[in-house]
Amino acid sequence: DQQVKQNSPSLSVQEGRIxxxxxxxxxSMFDYFLWYKKYPAEGPTFLISISSIKDxxxxxxxxxxxxxxxxxxxxxxxxxxxxxxxVYFCAATQNNAGNMLTFGGGTRLMVKP
Amino acid sequence: DGGxxxxxxxxxxxxxxxxxxxxxxNLNHDAMYWYRQDPGQGLRLIYYSQIVNDFQxxxxxxxxxxxxxxxxxFPLTVTSAQKNPTAFYLCASSLAGFNNEQFFGPGTRLTVx
Numbered sequence: 008d009q010q011v012k013q014n015s016p017s018l019s020v021q022e023g024r025i026x027x028x029x030x031x032x033x034x035s036m037f038d039y040f041l042w043y044k045k046y047p048a049e050g051p052t053f054l055i056s057i058s059s060i061k062d063x064x065x066x067x068x069x070x071x072x073x074x075x076x077x078x079x080x081x082x083x084x085x086x087x088x089x090x091x092x093x094v095y096f097c098a099a100t101q102n103n104a105g106n107m108l109t110f111g112g113g114t115r116l117m118v119k120p
Numbered sequence: 121d122g123g124x125x126x127x128x129x130x131x132x133x134x135x136x137x138x139x140x141x142x143x144x145x146n147l148n149h150d151a152m153y154w155y156r157q158d159p160g161q162g163l164r165l166i167y168y169s170q171i172v173n174d175f176q177x178x179x180x181x182x183x184x185x186x187x188x189x190x191x192x193x194f195p196l197t198v199t200s201a202q203k204n205p206t207a208f209y210l211c212a213s214s215l216a217g218f219n220n221e222q223f224f225g226p227g228t229r230l231t232v233x
Contacts, residue, residue, distance in 0.1 A: 039218070049226055051224050106170075106217065110162040
């Protein structure tokens, strides 16, 4: 049973426009969420995170929104750049699980020049 | 430069052979993790260790073994009991405790011939 789902395997966006990547989760015990970015044949790199006590966290061009009632989070990238083309994974963890992460399946973002 | 190293980058093995993947970190992190990524899928946890000389099974531990004799090192052995060992293997580390970002190594691609 997938506890973290990214239902869009791929997304194509024009350079300069907004990219919106979505993530849904089923485990109501999750209280901390992270987004990672991954290039082919490399390890993921941390992008941004959000605690369940917040509904928004912003870092430069990246903003993560959390809707706890819907068990849904999204990553907004504005403006999108060609270098943002990568696979994006959302991950979730819960307070009593130490630092264990449950990952979604990933969304491949392609930003066209 | 602090970071996580994995070696080798590419590894080939014959069916029926055991193989050990190396993971070293100099970030002074207590916790270390091994993940497996299959094409088009997310990361699945194989084993994790929160402290030296202690480790726990993740979601897909069957056919794998680990050791944690030193804080800096967390090698993973893929045994002949693993039915589908061909995959991309990622090692990560983090501070102990909750809600700490995991830092990933560059990965090892294992191919069973």
